[in-house]
Amino acid sequence: MVIKGNIISADRFGEIRIIKNGYIVIKDEKIANLSDILPFEYKDDELIDYGNKLIFQAFSDMHLHAPQFPMLGMGYDLELLDWLNTYTFPTEAKFSNVEYAKKTYKVLAKELIKNGTTRVAMFSSLHKDSTLILMDELDKAGISGYVGKVNMDRNGGVDLEEDTDDSINDTIDWIKKSNFKNIRPIITPRFIPSCTPKLLKALGEIAEKYDLKIQSHLSENISEINLVKSLENVTEYYKAYEKYGLWNNKTLMAHCVHSSEEEIKSLRDNGVYVVHCASSNNNLTSGYARIRYLLNNGVKVVLGSDIAAGDKLSMFDNVVETIKASKARVIIGDNLAFLTPEEAFYLATSAANEFFGEKPGFAVGNKFNAIVLDDSDLLNTEKLSIKERFERMFYLREEDAIKVVYSNGKAVYNSKN
Amino acid sequence: MVIKGNIISADRFGEIRIIKNGYIVIKDEKIANLSDILPFEYKDDELIDYGNKLIFQAFSDMHLHAPQFPMLGMGYDLELLDWLNTYTFPTEAKFSNVEYAKKTYKVLAKELIKNGTTRVAMFSSLHKDSTLILMDELDKAGISGYVGKVNMDRNGGVDLEEDTDDSINDTIDWIKKSNFKNIRPIITPRFIPSCTPKLLKALGEIAEKYDLKIQSHLSENISEINLVKSLENVTEYYKAYEKYGLWNNKTLMAHCVHSSEEEIKSLRDNGVYVVHCASSNNNLTSGYARIRYLLNNGVKVVLGSDIAAGDKLSMFDNVVETIKASKARVIIGDNLAFLTPEEAFYLATSAANEFFGEKPGFAVGNKFNAIVLDDSDLLNTEKLSIKERFERMFYLREEDAIKVVYSNGKAVYNSKN
Numbered sequence: 001m002v003i004k005g006n007i008i009s010a011d012r013f014g015e016i017r018i019i020k021n022g023y024i025v026i027k028d029e030k031i032a033n034l035s036d037i038l039p040f041e042y043k044d045d046e047l048i049d050y051g052n053k054l055i056f057q058a059f060s061d062m063h064l065h066a067p068q069f070p071m072l073g074m075g076y077d078l079e080l081l082d083w084l085n086t087y088t089f090p091t092e093a094k095f096s097n098v099e100y101a102k103k104t105y106k107v108l109a110k111e112l113i114k115n116g117t118t119r120v121a122m123f124s125s126l127h128k129d130s131t132l133i134l135m136d137e138l139d140k141a142g143i144s145g146y147v148g149k150v151n152m153d154r155n156g157g158v159d160l161e162e163d164t165d166d167s168i169n170d171t172i173d174w175i176k177k178s179n180f181k182n183i184r185p186i187i188t189p190r191f192i193p194s195c196t197p198k199l200l201k202a203l204g205e206i207a208e209k210y211d212l213k214i215q216s217h218l219s220e221n222i223s224e225i226n227l228v229k230s231l232e233n234v235t236e237y238y239k240a241y242e243k244y245g246l247w248n249n250k251t252l253m254a255h256c257v258h259s260s261e262e263e264i265k266s267l268r269d270n271g272v273y274v275v276h277c278a279s280s281n282n283n284l285t286s287g288y289a290r291i292r293y294l295l296n297n298g299v300k301v302v303l304g305s306d307i308a309a310g311d312k313l314s315m316f317d318n319v320v321e322t323i324k325a326s327k328a329r330v331i332i333g334d335n336l337a338f339l340t341p342e343e344a345f346y347l348a349t350s351a352a353n354e355f356f357g358e359k360p361g362f363a364v365g366n367k368f369n370a371i372v373l374d375d376s377d378l379l380n381t382e383k384l385s386i387k388e389r390f391e392r393m394f395y396l397r398e399e400d401a402i403k404v405v406y407s408n409g410k411a412v413y414n415s416k417n
Numbered sequence: 418m419v420i421k422g423n424i425i426s427a428d429r430f431g432e433i434r435i436i437k438n439g440y441i442v443i444k445d446e447k448i449a450n451l452s453d454i455l456p457f458e459y460k461d462d463e464l465i466d467y468g469n470k471l472i473f474q475a476f477s478d479m480h481l482h483a484p485q486f487p488m489l490g491m492g493y494d495l496e497l498l499d500w501l502n503t504y505t506f507p508t509e510a511k512f513s514n515v516e517y518a519k520k521t522y523k524v525l526a527k528e529l530i531k532n533g534t535t536r537v538a539m540f541s542s543l544h545k546d547s548t549l550i551l552m553d554e555l556d557k558a559g560i561s562g563y564v565g566k567v568n569m570d571r572n573g574g575v576d577l578e579e580d581t582d583d584s585i586n587d588t589i590d591w592i593k594k595s596n597f598k599n600i601r602p603i604i605t606p607r608f609i610p611s612c613t614p615k616l617l618k619a620l621g622e623i624a625e626k627y628d629l630k631i632q633s634h635l636s637e638n639i640s641e642i643n644l645v646k647s648l649e650n651v652t653e654y655y656k657a658y659e660k661y662g663l664w665n666n667k668t669l670m671a672h673c674v675h676s677s678e679e680e681i682k683s684l685r686d687n688g689v690y691v692v693h694c695a696s697s698n699n700n701l702t703s704g705y706a707r708i709r710y711l712l713n714n715g716v717k718v719v720l721g722s723d724i725a726a727g728d729k730l731s732m733f734d735n736v737v738e739t740i741k742a743s744k745a746r747v748i749i750g751d752n753l754a755f756l757t758p759e760e761a762f763y764l765a766t767s768a769a770n771e772f773f774g775e776k777p778g779f780a781v782g783n784k785f786n787a788i789v790l791d792d793s794d795l796l797n798t799e800k801l802s803i804k805e806r807f808e809r810m811f812y813l814r815e816e817d818a819i820k821v822v823y824s825n826g827k828a829v830y831n832s833k834n
Contacts, residue, residue: 070796073813074805076740077757107796285747285755311737311812320728323493328745330702338702340494379487379524388491395490395728399816 001026001409002042005050005372006386007034009057010346011361013295018386024055026368029409034362050372050403052381054389056345057362058369058405059315060119060145060352061112063215063254063275063304066134067092067101067125069108072308076283080221081193083284083309085157091308092125092150093159101130102137109141115314116371118407119356120145121215121252121275121304123188126152126162128170132177139180142412144356144367148188148215149174153199168202175210182408184213191217192228192240204245213250213355215275216241219263220255221286238263238272247272252355254304255280256294257287268298273355276347277306278325279318284309288328291347292336302352303344319344319394341391372404373397418443418826419459422467422789423803424451426474427763428778430712435803441472443785446826451779467789467820469798471806473762474779475786475822476732477536477562477769478529480632480671480692480721483551484509484518484542486525489725493700497638498610500701500726502574508725509542509567510576518547519554526558532731533788535824536773537562538632538669538692538721540605543569543579545587549594556597559829561773561784565605565632566591570616585619592627599825601630608634609645609657621662630667630772632692633658636680637672638703655680655689664689669772671721672697673711674704685715690772693764694723695742696735701726705745708764709753719769720761736761736811758808789821790814 007022025033025042033039038047068091075087095101112120120138124131124147131149138147149171153164162170171187178185187207189195195203207214219225219237232240238259241247249271256274259267267274276289294301304310305318312318319341326339339347350360358366375381375389377398384392393401405413424439442450442459450456455464485508492504512518529537537555541548541564548566555564566588570581579587588604595602604624606612612620624631636642636654649657655676658664666688673691676684684691693706711718721727722735729735736758743756756764767777775783792798792806794815801809810818822830 072796073809073811074801075808076812104796282741282744282748285744287748324699324741327699327702328748331699331704331745332749379489379521384491391492392490395493 002038002045002047003050003055004047005053005055007055007362008386008390009361010342010350013346013351014340014343016342016345016387016390017361020386024362024368026409029367031362031364031366031368033364052376053403054373054375054386054393056116056371056373056393057349058116058118058371058407059348060302060356061117061305061315062121062252062273062302062352062355063277064120064307064310065123066105066108067095068308070104072313073311076311078284080224080284080286081227089157089160095125095127095130098129098133101127101133105134105137109137109143111313112143113141113405113407113413114402115316116402116405117315118143118369118405118412119352120147121186122147123215124149126150126160126167128174131174135178135180135183139183142407142410144182144408146184146186146213146215148186150188150190151199151203152190152194153196155193164196164199167199171203171206175206175212187212187214187246189216189246191224192232192237193224197232197244200244200246208245213252214246214248215252216246216254218253218256219258220281221284222258225258236260236263238266242266252302254306255286255289257281257289264294264297264299267294271300273300273302275302275304276322277304277310278321279310279312280306281325282321283311288325288332290329290334291322291326291339292329292334296336300351300354301347302355303348315348316394316397319348322347341394368406368409370406371402373401374403375401419455419462419464420467420472421464422470422472424472424779425803425807426778427759427767430763430768431757431760433759433762433804433807434778437803441779441785443826446784448779448781448783448785450781469793470820471790471792471803471810473533473788473790473810474766475533475535475788475824476765477719477773478534478722478732479538479669479690479719479769479772480694481537481724481727482540483522483525484512485725487521489730490728493728495701496640497701497703498640498644506574506577512542512544512547515546515550518544518550522551522554526554526560528730529560530558530822530824530830531819532733533819533822534732535560535786535822535829536769537564538603539564540632541566543567543577543584545591548591552595552597552600556600559824559827561599561825563601563603563630563632565603567605567607568616568620569607569611570613572610581613581616584616588620588623592623592629604629604631604663606633606663608641609649609654610641614649614661617661617663625662630669631663631665632669633663633671635670635673636675637698638701639675642675653677653680655683659683669719671723672703672706674698674706681711681714681716684711688717690717690719692719692721693739694721694727695738696727696729697723698742699738700728705742705749707746707751708739708743708756709746709751713753717768717771718764719772720765732765733811733814736765739764758811785823785826787823788819790818791820792818
């Protein structure tokens with residue numbers, strides 16, 4: 001299959017590659033060729049011509065909470081720890097009901113695809129069966145990535161706390177039952193205040209034994225950091241993960257708003273990914289993560305919507321939130337440039353490719369994940385450069401601008417359907 | 418005519434009034450009655466039952482630049498003064514062409530109404546004829562409010578600068594030709610760096626002679642403030658308006674991000690309105706206005722989208738931007754609470770009513786301006802309180818959520834059309 005249009009990819013941080021009226025050849029889910037002239041050998045392949053439309057890389061949302069989806073858009077009046085106890089834990093507790101989970105997660109999967117998010121690293125709730133339902137719904141919708149059954153055996157209240165042994169056994173059972181085409185299990189201690197040392201130790205061992213990736217939260221909020229330091233008797237938050245084998249180059253750590261110099265150094269030296277959640281960090285008044293500084297210091301950064309603490313599921317919107325948060329750092333007085341649309345787009349797409357074993361951009365050999373965008377109803381489209389149209393798509397999209405979404409070489413969303 | 422639904426109005430700052438399944442009676446453009454039971458005398462009037470839908474007050478956008486609409490969503494990489502010279506002035510210069518103006522302003526008027534903005538205070542360009550076209554298009558679309566031909570006789574470059582006498586004469590001519598049903602002229606010196614003392618003096622006199630309202634920009638950016646102080650030899654920015662009779666309780670001043678204590682005192686004592694433009698202030702890294710502090714000190718505050726420095730035309734989105742900017746103040750270290758959705762909604766609606774000679778909320782005697790919202794496609798609507806549904810509407814709206822918009826008692830937008 002060959003796809004034609006104005007192709008835009010984030011090949012390097014800060015630079016987009018534009019191929020006007022270019023061709024992408026897809027073979028068996030993957031990109032076989034990318035060029036401005038269709039090579040002769042593909043001239044008889046089926047061609048889909050998207051004309052003047054824009055073809056973006058699809059997005060990777062590397063931190064979001066599926067069971068918080070029902071509370072999206074509400075309850076942004078508290079800081080992290082109170083917000084968890086007041087709104088979040090009661091909402092997540094409802095996912096003990098598998099019927100409710102199935103109904104809710106079907107909608108979530110559909111919304112993700114509709115917004116051009118084809119890859120995720122996602123938190124489920126602590127419920128094993130509902131987690132398997134979530135994985136199934138995402139897989140069926142055409143989403144790839146990682147889903148974690150959450151572990152929490154302390155500070156969860158009456159309705160959202162596991163017995164330590166049950167938590168460990170359920171995790172192993174869940175891993176064994178996780179047989180999906182494109183969705184894999186990921187070890188997911190909620191965060192240090194939710195997990196006893198015994199549980200954390202077991203999770204580190206399970207991650208190693210089954211060769212699994214790891215995700216959690218780090219240095220989001222000052223009260224949280226102080227709580228962790230007192231609970232685990234550590235000088236730095238990250239050491240509470242490190243000592244249990246939960247700190248390596250397969251680890252995603254959300255937030256890192258208040259990471260110290262020592263923590264930043266350890267993030268870099270261990271190849272841990274920072275998942276930047278700009279919208280959430282503002283909504284819960286956590287602070288503004290120093291993304292430019294982290295990048296300048298060699299830390300890997302990807303983006304997360306962090307719904308429902310973040311209020312925007314669309315990664316187009318989260319690119320804007322990322323730029324806005326970087327401008328907040330400038331306003332605060334950082335002597336570092338804010339992020340450009342090209343840079344934030346890279347973080348929302350190519351920066352996560354390594355986590356999925358791929359190269360940046362629409363590299364040959366990558367699975368084909370893309371969004372076809374129609375901006376013909378906006379003002380003056382014909383007079384603008386592709387680069388201007390690229391920027392505008394983040395800030396201003398007509399309803400129904402996303403026409404087609406491709407995941408692993410297949411059209412999984414079509415606005416006409 | 419009687420309208421039935423879940424009625425939500427901002428009757429007082431920080432408090433919404435909710436009338437579940439309530440009735441609004443409309444007579445001759447105005448609200449004649451508001452209650453939870455339909456008074457007997459109206460029982461034979463035509464009734465439109467919106468069922469479980471939400472009926473919000475419509476929005477007032479008190480600062481936006483019509484000729485910047487074509488650049489919406491692009492060019493957010495510069496600070497104010499460079500941004501004006503690089504992007505804005507060339508874009509505005511195109512409105513010397515009245516055909517281009519007519520085509521563009523028709524789209525703008527339609528987009529405003531579609532988003533539930535029924536009242537505006539708007540900057541046009543310096544072009545007299547295109548300004549009359551803008552006023553006509555807004556009027557025909559059902560929008561009320563104020564539009565200003567911009568005055569600028571210095572620092573506009575080759576394409577966007579007037580001769581001083583021409584600027585004065587054109588302004589008088591434009592005022593005399595402004596005969597529209599619901600759109601009135603407003604005196605609009607762009608800002609101090611764009612206007613010579615002679616022009617400012619004349620504009621102050623014209624405002625007084627014709628009893629006109631006034632709008633301009635104030636203390637948006639540090640470089641701008643320093644420029645004004647050196648150009649006009651004043652110790653405070655506002656004094657450059659005050660000395661020319663452009664500083665009274667009929668004046669709207671956009672931004673006020675960096676207003677000093679003395680300027681804040683003068684804003685309050687003279688009843689000048691601050692138009693808060695949260696999105697713009699972040700995009701151009703101008704800073705975060707101290708809205709809670711201004712309000713606590715008795716300054717009147719309304720909201721503006723400030724397109725195209727602001728990237729969001731929808732005032733729903735600008736309510737969110739306002740909340741987010743107030744959270745930025747908390748993150749920066751203000752010891753003042755951030756704004757709630759109820760508070761930001763008041764600023765986007767009722768706070769401007771006084772400027773239009775009305776009382777807050779859906780007061781009897783106010784013209785009926787309202788938005789009918791359908792949130793039935795969102796998750797769990799039936800389980801939520803009206804207050805939760807109110808908050809969610811700002812953060813999360815389905816495409817096509819706005820079903821009907823009323824302006825001055827008439828349906829001016831209907832999603833089915």
